[in-house]
Amino acid sequence: MPKYVYRFSEGDKDQKDLLGGKGANLAEMTRLGLPVPPGFTITTDACRAYLASGEVPEELSVQVTTALRGVEEELGRELGAAEDPLLVSVRSGAKFSMPGMMETVLNIGLNDASVKGLAAASGDERFAWDSYRRLIQMFGKTVLDIDGDHFSDALDAKKAARGVSMDYELPVDALQELVEEYKAIVKEHAGIDFPQDPRSQLDMATEAVFRSWNTERAHIYRRREKIPHDLGTAVNVCTMVFGNMGETSGTGVCFTRDPSTGRTGVYGDYLVNAQGEDVVAGIRNTLSLADLERLDKASYDELRSIMHRLETHYRDLCDIEFTIERGKLWMLQTRVGKRTAAAAFRVATQLVDEKLITMDEALTRVSGEQLTQLMFPQFDDNSSRDLLTRAMPASPGAAVGYIAFDNDEAVSRSQKGDSVILVRRETNPDDLPGMVAAAGVLTARGGKTSHAAVVARGMGKTCVCGAEALEVDAVAKTLRIAGRKEVLTSEDVIAIDGTTGEVFLGEVGVVDSPVMTYLRRGLDEALKAAGDDDTRELVTAVDRLMRHADEVRRLEVRANADTPDDARHAIHRGAQGVGLCRTEHMFLGERKQFVQNLILASSDAEREAALAALLPLQKGDFIQMFETMNGKPMTVRLIDPPLHEFLPDLTELSIKVAVDRERGELDPADEELLAVVRKSHEANPMLGLRGVRLLLTMPGLIELQVRAIAEAAVERLKAGGDPHPEIMIPLIGSVRELQLARERVEHVLQEVSQASGYALDFPVGCMIELPRAAVTAAHIAEEADFFSFGTNDLTQTTWGFSRDDVEGSFVGRYIDDGIFGVSPFETVDVDGVGGMVRLGVEGGRSTKPTMKMGVCGEHGGDPESIGFFHRVGLDYVSCSPFRVPVARLEAGRAAVKDKAE
Ligand code: PEP
Numbered sequence: 060m061p062k063y064v065y066r067f068s069e070g071d072k073d074q075k076d077l078l079g080g081k082g083a084n085l086a087e088m089t090r091l092g093l094p095v096p097p098g099f100t101i102t103t104d105a106c107r108a109y110l111a112s113g114e115v116p117e118e119l120s121v122q123v124t125t126a127l128r129g130v131e132e133e134l135g136r137e138l139g140a141a142e143d144p145l146l147v148s149v150r151s152g153a154k155f156s157m158p159g160m161m162e163t164v165l166n167i168g169l170n171d172a173s174v175k176g177l178a179a180a181s182g183d184e185r186f187a188w189d190s191y192r193r194l195i196q197m198f199g200k201t202v203l204d205i206d207g208d209h210f211s212d213a214l215d216a217k218k219a220a221r222g223v224s225m226d227y228e229l230p231v232d233a234l235q236e237l238v239e240e241y242k243a244i245v246k247e248h249a250g251i252d253f254p255q256d257p258r259s260q261l262d263m264a265t266e267a268v269f270r271s272w273n274t275e276r277a278h279i280y281r282r283r284e285k286i287p288h289d290l291g292t293a294v295n296v297c298t299m300v301f302g303n304m305g306e307t308s309g310t311g312v313c314f315t316r317d318p319s320t321g322r323t324g325v326y327g328d329y330l331v332n333a334q335g336e337d338v339v340a341g342i343r344n345t346l347s348l349a350d351l352e353r354l355d356k357a358s359y360d361e362l363r364s365i366m367h368r369l370e371t372h373y374r375d376l377c378d379i380e381f382t383i384e385r386g387k388l389w390m391l392q393t394r395v396g397k398r399t400a401a402a403a404f405r406v407a408t409q410l411v412d413e414k415l416i417t418m419d420e421a422l423t424r425v426s427g428e429q430l431t432q433l434m435f436p437q438f439d440d441n442s443s444r445d446l447l448t449r450a451m452p453a454s455p456g457a458a459v460g461y462i463a464f465d466n467d468e469a470v471s472r473s474q475k476g477d478s479v480i481l482v483r484r485e486t487n488p489d490d491l492p493g494m495v496a497a498a499g500v501l502t503a504r505g506g507k508t509s510h511a512a513v514v515a516r517g518m519g520k521t522c523v524c525g526a527e528a529l530e531v532d533a534v535a536k537t538l539r540i541a542g543r544k545e546v547l548t549s550e551d552v553i554a555i556d557g558t559t560g561e562v563f564l565g566e567v568g569v570v571d572s573p574v575m576t577y578l579r580r581g582l583d584e585a586l587k588a589a590g591d592d593d594t595r596e597l598v599t600a601v602d603r604l605m606r607h608a609d610e611v612r613r614l615e616v617r618a619n620a621d622t623p624d625d626a627r628h629a630i631h632r633g634a635q636g637v638g639l640c641r642t643e644h645m646f647l648g649e650r651k652q653f654v655q656n657l658i659l660a661s662s663d664a665e666r667e668a669a670l671a672a673l674l675p676l677q678k679g680d681f682i683q684m685f686e687t688m689n690g691k692p693m694t695v696r697l698i699d700p701p702l703h704e705f706l707p708d709l710t711e712l713s714i715k716v717a718v719d720r721e722r723g724e725l726d727p728a729d730e731e732l733l734a735v736v737r738k739s740h741e742a743n744p745m746l747g748l749r750g751v752r753l754l755l756t757m758p759g760l761i762e763l764q765v766r767a768i769a770e771a772a773v774e775r776l777k778a779g780g781d782p783h784p785e786i787m788i789p790l791i792g793s794v795r796e797l798q799l800a801r802e803r804v805e806h807v808l809q810e811v812s813q814a815s816g817y818a819l820d821f822p823v824g825c826m827i828e829l830p831r832a833a834v835t836a837a838h839i840a841e842e843a844d845f846f847s848f849g850t851n852d853l854t855q856t857t858w859g860f861s862r863d864d865v866e867g868s869f870v871g872r873y874i875d876d877g878i879f880g881v882s883p884f885e886t887v888d889v890d891g892v893g894g895m896v897r898l899g900v901e902g903g904r905s906t907k908p909t910m911k912m913g914v915c916g917e918h919g920g921d922p923e924s925i926g927f928f929h930r931v932g933l934d935y936v937s938c939s940p941f942r943v944p945v946a947r948l949e950a951g952r953a954a955v956k957d958k959a960e
């Protein structure tokens with residue numbers, strides 16, 4: 060028979076999967092001998108069984124009886140008895156905390172008879188009747204799905220009738236009336252009598268907690284926090300203790316350190332004569348722990364000693380809920396406390412200094428995600444602000460700028476030096492240039508996996524999305540906000556906060572975060588710039604943990620950089636090389652014309668001329684890049700995209716030619732161009748003539764690029780520089796492709812070497828970004844000096860879909876349906892795409908055991924994916940310059956975790 064129920068005395072803190080976080084920690088505290096009210100936990104297995112079949116497993120009912128009787132025997136009281144009744148609370152508690160997302164019912168066991176027993180046992184009639192009316196209210200709302208307003212309206216009416224303003228001012232007879240009115244509400248809206256049988260109350264409440272796993276808000280929360288939908292929740296049944304039994308009772312929440320700043324010293328709120336939910340509801344002002352010390356020194360001392368004990372036991376910041384019932388302290392909950400990113404870094408190094416954890420452990424207590432948050436610019440706290448609306452915080456940071464309604468506007472205004480916020484109903488891949496140019500992105504539609512959000516996060520760009528109050532008219536270039544009268548135009552400035560989702564009208568001051576100052580200018584400068592001790596401790600903590608990560612990590616960290624500026628940023632942030640220099644960007648803008656000439660060339664002479672025009676330009680680019688990267692490796696990827704990216708759009712050109720012809724103004728060159736565009740038009744360009752296929756079939760292209768690299772390297776060598784290019788061929792599917800490309804690369808290298816007298820034996824390798832390459836990696840390795848996994852294309856080709864098409868359409872739905880845990884473009888799909896990477900690594904190493912291998916797809920900067928790349932045995936990850944520090948930290952964490960296993 061499956062074991063669905065555990066007494067608190069049976070479990071421990073490591074059973075979070077089964078008992079949920081709250082249950083596992085209640086068990087741990089019980090084991091430690093702390094004052095925990097007796098109770099038991101119904102497992103997540105039971106919840107999953109219930110959710111799968113829609114029925115409570117029979118075994119569960121039986122085991123609840125046994126556990127309940129155990130508690131009753133221990134206390135010598137019976138659930139809902141007419142005399143001195145035992146009452147219990149029923150609380151949800153999943154593996155990961157989901158604050159406020161699921162249900163809780165208190166005071167289970169009260170009925171028309173036991174309420175009198177409670178009154179007699181407590182000597183407080185008012186307390187007993189208040190507890191009963193609270194039970195009916197909570198039970199009605201959460202178990203019977205009755206609109207809570209019915210109960211609060213009745214309560215308000217009662218207070219008005221009795222001329223009082225506070226709940227606790229209602230006398231006993233008013234509460235007794237209220238109980239009858241509440242029962243009538245239950246009867247009217249649920250069609251049943253409020254259940255008088257204590258065990259039925261318990262069973263119904265348990266089922267309601269199970270069901271609350273699937274409420275919409277719980278779903279939304281899990282999606283946001285990346286919590287799988289199939290975990291289920293545990294249910295904790297715990298003896299009630301009362302903080303609302305007069306002036307010597309109360310309830311509170313405390314932390315062993317400040318979870319918001321990370322400052323040392325206990326921190327907490329206490330409310331006299333109150334029950335759990337009163338503290339968070341903010342009905343009355345809470346007291347501090349220092350106040351508690353004055354009110355009840357004995358309980359305070361005991362609490363302090365338990366806090367110290369828990370922190371030593373968990374070796375981490377703990378958060379605690381407690382209740383004092385007539386001078387007796389009870390522990391209701393503890394857990395390793397949630398904290399801000401700043402607090403995470405500070406607390407981790409504090410605990411090292413207190414010799415509670417090692418530096419390795421400290422590294423596991425912080426994350427790349429948290430570091431990212433600390434890197435984004437901040438709104439200056441001293442600046443005034445006018446809030447327009449609040450939406451989904453999709454990519455953190457603070458950005459201010461003029462409203463730009465389309466790409467062209469964003470690009471042209473930013474070129475003029477204006478900061479702009481791209482404001483769109485939603486974004487699509489065509490908006491990329493605008494997103495790059497803008498300081499931030501604001502959309503009216505779409506959630507956290509929308510195109511805007513995913514792309515913005517990848518670029519480290521501030522983004523707020525799904526702001527439904529926005530009415531964007533891209534044609535008229537106006538923006539209205541529901542409920543406000545002003546009409547905003549491109550002349551208006553807005554400010555968006557990607558950490559809170561807030562959108563402000565007008566300028567709000569922005570400053571570099573202290574951690575960004577540290578990453579840009581080093582520790583000494585950051586310490587000098589810091590305004591207070593908190594900030595100084597924070598940057599010191601980040602510096603210590605970053606240095607430790609660099610010491611322990613095995614993965615090298617490189618950056619994807621196409622321009623000297625990007626490369627410089629990357630080096631400042633600790634990049635050890637460039638893992639991907641995409642060369643196609645070097646052929647855009649004014650240079651597009653030369654590429655067109657090359658495509659259109661009909662004779663060798665024309666082709667030579669086009670190539671000759673491109674060579675010095677491309678060579679100049681490489682000279683600059685090698686200068687910046689002096690002494691560090693730089694992987695240059697030869698041209699990758701399909702031809703059409705360098706040609707005019709087929710439809711636009713067709714229309715132009717037709718119109719010109721009609722007018723008798725047709726330029727024969729346009730007609731010729733149209734013929735070429737038509738001929739090279741592809742239905743699926745991403746799967747067409749691109750990458751190595753283009754390089755092999757387009758005469759002179761490889762030679763041009765390799766000559767530019769080689770001659771640039773020679774120039775640098777002559778100038779005393781130390782260039783380290785690594786030549787990379789994209790989109791390889793067959794070893795023969797690489798062999799042919801490689802022959803041509805080596806031929807040019809040899810020519811330039813002979814002509815210059817410098818040895819140019821640069822490594823030649825390839826991208827592994829097609830399933831066929833992964834499967835045949837052992838062969839491909841024969842011709843490759845290194846592999847770089849292109850997980851962007853590998854994700855598209857393994858799944859067989861194109862990012863541009865699916866991100867805006869069904870990725871969100873697939874996440875809801877549990878087909879994806881997260882978007883596979885954000886975090887590498889370990890089972891599928893990761894399996895391809897594993898095949899590639901194993902195949903490659905079977906031929907060349909020490910071959911260098913890395914990853915340069917966007918996953919190279921994703922915290923979770925980096926752990927996988929470490930485990931699969933890659934040598935480096937390459938990511939956007941902004942993400943380099945995150946990758947360094949995560950690579951260190953991955954190494955530490957590996958050591959621990
Ligand atoms: C990749 O496919 O992962 C890659 C890095 O190449 P690109 O994104 O340029 O196609």
Ligand code: MG
Binds near residue numbers: 828849
């Ligand atoms: Mg690719």
